[in-house]
Amino acid sequence: MIETPYLLFLGDAPDMLAAKVAQGIKDWRPEYAVGQFRLEGCKADMGLPDMTLAEAKAAGVKTVVIGVANRGGVISQTWKKVLIQALEEGFDLASGLHNLLRDEEDLAAVAKATGRTLHDVRIPSVKYPIANGEKRTGKRCLAVGTDCSVGKMYTALCMEKEMRERGMKASFRATGQTGILITGEGVPLDAVIADFMAGSIEYLTPDNDADHWDLIEGQGSLFHVSYSGVTLALIHGGQPDALIICHEPTRSHMRGLPGYQLPAITTVRDTALALARVANPACVAVGVSVNTQHMSDDEAKVYLAKVESETGLPATDPFRYGAAKLVDALEAV
């Protein structure tokens, strides 16, 4: 396992969304996040103390976690100097990027020379099976989005927290690098070989107690042409009993795809539900999770009321207003 606590490396993140790995760790395991390290031009800020490597060492940091992702998952040359210095000063490195720390010759050489560990949580550590589609015991809830990066992981984590506070049996199931860095286990779905995607999700969410809920982290969107296949593998491998539709209402286009408009929440609901029922005919859509971070409180409340009226489903921003509404709906399934 990765040694804690962490220094969160934000690099030259162009915006806050690019640093969602760091944000997730800071929000859900704040006890691990003692500081941040930013390069010139970094547009992300976790509100943590900016630390030099020496200051991080003095604060007890064990691992420098790359808390920033860029398109394609490349390890930027501008980051290398700091990462090499970190290894030399006795820190381990942890990363969820597509391109692996261990494949960078300079990092691998310095890690070997200094005896430090390179944690690439992006790599599957398991040989996943091909999905068999057999019905599993226990209940599963999947977050599906109108777009990428709309708050699917946060929704699942908020619901897990609320459910545990109510004494319900609930497990957040991570399917991305941030979730894996937060919980220490999960399936790095976007790095899984195509044929084994659905099988990896069956593996992640096995038979369980009849009253246990898996809260499965969603990925991508059925309407995001770059990643839609990953989303459908989650829907069919996850065999969900309940769907939560996740949306971010201020986007002008699909993330990374200027020519593509966001679908309506009802379109996503109906499309996802029809496909989910192939694997689980009893699947229902139970609620809508709206990421209102770019709206005022008044705007958010008006918008949520409008969504409830249009969809006939309870709608909330679970990070801002709590997940009670969504968990109430889940309890009614």
Added chain:
Amino acid sequence: MIETPYLLFLGDAPDMLAAKVAQGIKDWRPEYAVGQFRLEGCKADMGLPDMTLAEAKAAGVKTVVIGVANRGGVISQTWKKVLIQALEEGFDLASGLHNLLRDEEDLAAVAKATGRTLHDVRIPSVKYPIANGEKRTGKRCLAVGTDCSVGKMYTALCMEKEMRERGMKASFRATGQTGILITGEGVPLDAVIADFMAGSIEYLTPDNDADHWDLIEGQGSLFHVSYSGVTLALIHGGQPDALIICHEPTRSHMRGLPGYQLPAITTVRDTALALARVANPACVAVGVSVNTQHMSDDEAKVYLAKVESETGLPATDPFRYGAAKLVDALEAV
């Protein structure tokens, strides 16, 4: 490239479907397929001369192609003896299985000692991009199936042949190991890392002449829970202008999934079309390709008429009756 001609190794194939790699080579590049090699209990037969390795050598064979696939893509221990002997007698080996020839220590050692080549066409040879969803020039037709192994590759190959005979610009685009072994190039989609699936199909079907058609080989089915994610990546990465719905009417359940019934052709058409229009709003369904190999001529013709009536689309078995109807429909797009 793989040296020809081939000896098609059928192993202990439990049925003809398991030997679809060999069947594809035999049907589409008969000049490469000079003989077959079968183990005891083999239920597949290509109608080619059964040859010993010595006979194959005398017939000029250069490469033994593993023409059989089993669930999970494992290289069976019962095959090893023959494969090792083949290397020792001077043949190369070619395989499209998930598990690689080069990863089998005994095969790798003998290949090294004898100077022979192990061709694993399953492995992507290209670092594919993430899909950008941008509109490309030229036209694309994608075969989508109600199930796996219903004849999507044959449909595309039949259409390519008919189109070339008419003087149309047409390219079969292989997305599976059989197609790659047949044409010598393509994307081994089921072995591509999840995040790059759609991008690999964009790479496979680049900008082209306005009157050029790519005939993209389909994979899986939106309704096959093991592989549906691969299918959706094809639909969104392929950006098809036209869909051909492929069906095999005698299946009692989805291939490999006893608990799952086949969807109706119209359901597949409507579901695939709605999803395809995310990437290409002009996409239309142009025809139905029915695999009638298990039906009499009379049964097939009655069934095709029924499909035409139910779908309002031209329907044929392009392998049995020619692809003219489907190409006529494509020319009308």
